[in-house]
Amino acid sequence: MSKKSLRNKLDSLFRNDYGYLLAALVKRIKDIELAEDVLQDAIVKAHLIWPEQGTPQYPKSWLYKTAYNKAIDLLRREQNFKHKSELINQHLISEMGSEKADNVVINDDRLQLIFTCCHPALRDSSQIALILNTVCGLTTEQVAEAFLTKPPTMAQRLVRAKRKIKSSGIPFNIPAAEDLPKRLSQVLTVIYLIYNQGYYNHQTADLMDLNFTEEAFYLAKTLNQLMPKQAELLGLLALMSFHQSRFKARSQCDKTFVTLKNQDRSLWDKGLIKSANDYFQQAIGLKALGPLQIQAAISGVHSQAANWDDTDWSQITLLYEKLLVYQPTDTVKINLAVAKCYSGNPELAWQLLLDIKKKNLEHYLPYYLAQAEVAKHRSDDNTAFNCFSLAMALSKNVREQRYIKEQIDLLM
Amino acid sequence: MQYLLMIYSAEDAGPQPGTDEFMQMIGEYQKFTEQTQNDGVFIGGEALDSITTATTVKVRNGNQEITDGPFAETKEALGGYYLLDCSDLDQAIAYAAKIPTAAYGRIEIRPVMNFD
Structure with missing residues (x-):
């Protein structure tokens, strides 16, 4: 494999697994900033070493171990100046054996990371920025662009939020049963805001920023995989899929956007409409109605109409x-x-x-x-x-x- | 982790001294304190006297300046506090929500800084 194609492969690996690896590291070292630093180091190291020595058999394990060992190393060095940290001793005892294997089991802790990012003790704008930066692995510059802020301002906002998580003891876990509905609803709101950020892109000449709609789908699908059978989450997936099915028809004209009324409905993505309907049926079957399911239903009524005049407006009014x-x-x-x-x-x-x-x-x-x-x-x-x-x-x-x-x- | 739970309310809000509701609230506070003690999270906690008893001290260029009352005009005053040892912020929030004054005032939670 040429160096260039290896590099591309590396980039896509990092892109896909960044949030996964970061969440696993945060879970164990309980510090987002430190986890980011050591993961970044490991990625840089991989860029240097892999093209020369070949890709390891288990690249994800390699990255994880390299990052983790570096974190332990840094924490140990810090220990010289501070009390013996219980945290580190626990790590050394429990990890030394397993870390020698080439292929380590890396738990999927992204769900915990998602809930941590959307903790109500953080302000809403920080929550969205954090989730894009950590779980989705977008750079500070990319997040700043989405918020129309300067990168240094965004960097400061992100650092402040990460430090608050650490110093105020925001836990890295799935909320207790009594808090879960409210906390999950906040997570879904954040995901839908990210989707809308992409769908109603007001900032550039592009009608839609596909990156953000993709990130929103990635988050929602990950959540659905880790936390199945949540009616409103399925409602959100249905809603986003209905919207997405019209993307091509909506952007047919390259000068403006095509309204629902004037869209060529044969361009609607039948596959996406089908999966939207599937999600919706699953959601309704759980018998826990909520606002996202109702919005999906409204979008679904449009999808059923063969043309604009066929739209069942009385149904939509009721919804x-x-x-x-x-x-x-x-x-x-x-x-x-x-x-x-x-x-x-x-x-x-x-x-x-x-x-x-x-x-x-x-x-x-x-x-x-x-x-x-x-x-x-x-x-x-x-x-x-x-x-x-x-x-x-x-x-x-x-x-x-x-x-x-x-x-x-x-x-x- | 240690958290300071600061209890703020307007002094004319909530049950007023001398009423049955006030006595009932005192009972709820006692129950809350006992619960934190039984749970092993209680480090300290006291009610503070009214804001009219407050004195503010500052030292500028070596000169001590003493003023009557709080420096800033605020409607809500600190009326008491709990210092609790909790596992994380969620646990501290759960306790804060059970403080009787939370129903009409507000509780500010601050982690105690760790110099380790």
Whole structure:
């Protein structure tokens, strides 16, 4: 194998196994920063040694042992200055024997790492950054880009969060049964935010940042593998799969995005729709309804319609009403209003939109798009024009701006 | 790990001294203290007198300055504390949630710094 292809192979190995190896190291040395440093060292070492001496028979074991031994080494050196740490003695006793083998058993501790990253004692923005940086193995620069922050700012945020985990004693475990539903729901929220970050990419000319949608699927699928039969998790997988099935149809035009109404439905990915339906059936079978399952159901209704006019809007309206019980947010109210409009009630829809406190929504683009859409159905082109203009001023994505421009042109 | 659980509330919030509710709350506090002692996590814990009894001291350029009351005007005051030895933050959070004042005030949890 040429050096270059070996290097590529190395990179993909690191990419796929980074979170796995890091979680196993954190579990044993109880320090995220130290685990990252020694894993990074081991990866650098592999880049230097493997092309010369050949890839070891068990590359993952090699990386794990190299990183782990380095950690022990560092901790031991630190010990000269400090009390004898119980931690290290335990390690030395329990590990010395097994570490000699070429192929060591590395437990999958990613679930614990995911829960640690999403601990409620960390602020929401830190949780998302942490999970991308540790479990998904994205670099600080990549995470900074996603948050529109400068890398030094992001580096500082990540370090602060990692130190808080260590110094405040945030445990590295799966939450107790009584805390689990709430903690799992937070993890799912974080994953869905990562997905949306990719799906509604507002920052670049690309319609969708595939990396983030992939990371979200990776996290959700990993979670499902490690923690099967969680209704809302399956609901999230169904929801993301339904969205993803329309990716090609949505990005058909390279200048703007294609709305659901105008999409060529033959381009929808049948395989993804099937797996979305499978996830959804599994979720519903567990009889623990939740907001993600309802959102998946709404997306599922769209997938069943052969074309836009075929859409069962009364069903969608009912589902949004149900969702409102779980999530009494302005976003859900806006969607409910639009659904009512499409099911033949534009006057009622307009009233619903007016009832939402506008104060919170002054900078909320979807609100103006919804108002414009409903105004069009009420044949109030002037209002529609004004609302599209307000939305235009708020949009940061080139494709979105083109879409709004088209809508404005249609009114002229 | 040692955690300081600081109990904050507005002094006019919650059960007021002289009422039955106040006596009931004292009983709940006693029960909570006993539980932490039985669980072997209790290191210390006390209630503090009212904020009107507070004195603030600072030394600037060698000069001692003494003022009546707390330095900053805050609505919520520190009313007491527990020092507990817990296995991790989750255990400390579980105890904090059981402190009676958590129902109307708030509990700030701080790990004691480890200089080892």
